[in-house]
Amino acid sequence: MAEVLIRQKIDGGQRLLAVLIDPDKMSFDDKSSVWQLLGRHRPDLLLVGGSLLTLGDVHQTVTWLKARFDLPVWLFPGNYQHLTPAADALLLLSLVSGRNPEFLISQHVAAAPLIRRMNLAAIPTAYMLVDGGVPTTVSYISNTQPIPANKPDVAVATAMAAELLGMQMIYLEAGSGAANPVPPTMITAVRQAVGLPLIVGGGIRSAQSLENAYLAGADIAVVGTAWEQNPAIIAEMIAVRNKFGN
Numbered sequence: 747m748a749e750v751l752i753r754q755k756i757d758g759g760q761r762l763l764a765v766l767i768d769p770d771k772m773s774f775d776d777k778s779s780v781w782q783l784l785g786r787h788r789p790d791l792l793l794v795g796g797s798l799l800t801l802g803d804v805h806q807t808v809t810w811l812k813a814r815f816d817l818p819v820w821l822f823p824g825n826y827q828h829l830t831p832a833a834d835a836l837l838l839l840s841l842v843s844g845r846n847p848e849f850l851i852s853q854h855v856a857a858a859p860l861i862r863r864m865n866l867a868a869i870p871t872a873y874m875l876v877d878g879g880v881p882t883t884v885s886y887i888s889n890t891q892p893i894p895a896n897k898p899d900v901a902v903a904t905a906m907a908a909e910l911l912g913m914q915m916i917y918l919e920a921g922s923g924a925a926n927p928v929p930p931t932m933i934t935a936v937r938q939a940v941g942l943p944l945i946v947g948g949g950i951r952s953a954q955s956l957e958n959a960y961l962a963g964a965d966i967a968v969v970g971t972a973w974e975q976n977p978a979i980i981a982e983m984i985a986v987r988n989k990f991g992n
């Protein structure tokens with residue numbers, strides 16, 4: 747099972763790179779250099795989703811990716827409609843940094859029968875939005891406030907609560923297109939406080955900020971916007987990941 751392989755890599759101390767694919771923003775054309783580059787410089791994981799999908803189709807996107815890349819594809823849903831049995835696993839996100847019951851539990855109630863029917867491997871994930879310096883789609887759509895970037899103690903207590911509640915992963919998120927990524931000091935504080943795999947994303951635009959995230963303790967770093975804007979950056983990102991024992 748794909749999610750088990752990822753867990754094994756993390757438990758073995760590897761640092762992983764995930765590429766976020768937003769079905770709304772990509773062109774799924776075999777001839778596009780984006781996909782050729784991705785085939786040559788292989789990340790560990792593909793995430794499919796986004797806070798707001800309009801024209802993009804999650805099922806078609808996942809099916810297209812699975813037919814072309816021998817890579818695990820996990821769902822990163824904005825809501826319970828963004829599900830498909832074609833994916834290898836689902837990040838079942840609970841927005842624990844916020845105080846909006848819709849994204850803490852309501853979406854999950856709506857999704858649960860579908861997840862069961864699709865036989866999807868769900869990974870309960872504490873989704874923690876951190877202020878990335880600009881308003882982000884996830885903050886606006888979820889109607890929640892991010893954790894202030896200079897309050898690592900709040901992030902630590904939130905992550906501890908998530909671990910006690912039985913979550914299996916933590917996702918520290920500055921929001922897609924964030925001006926600033928999650929501060930390394932906050933990543934390290936959370937890393938030291940909980941034993942769960944740590945996903946970090948939002949605003950990672952350069953090899954240096956990726957390296958900073960790994961050095962601070964990220965197990966999986968997620969890159970979306972930087973790769974959409976400059977697909978060739980994947981080669982640099984893979985080179986950084988490979989420095990961490992892959």
Ligand code: 1GP
Nearest residue numbers: 922923947948949970971
């Ligand atoms: C967003 O963490 C991801 O959910 C990726 O963010 O688009 O800023 O890379 P970016």
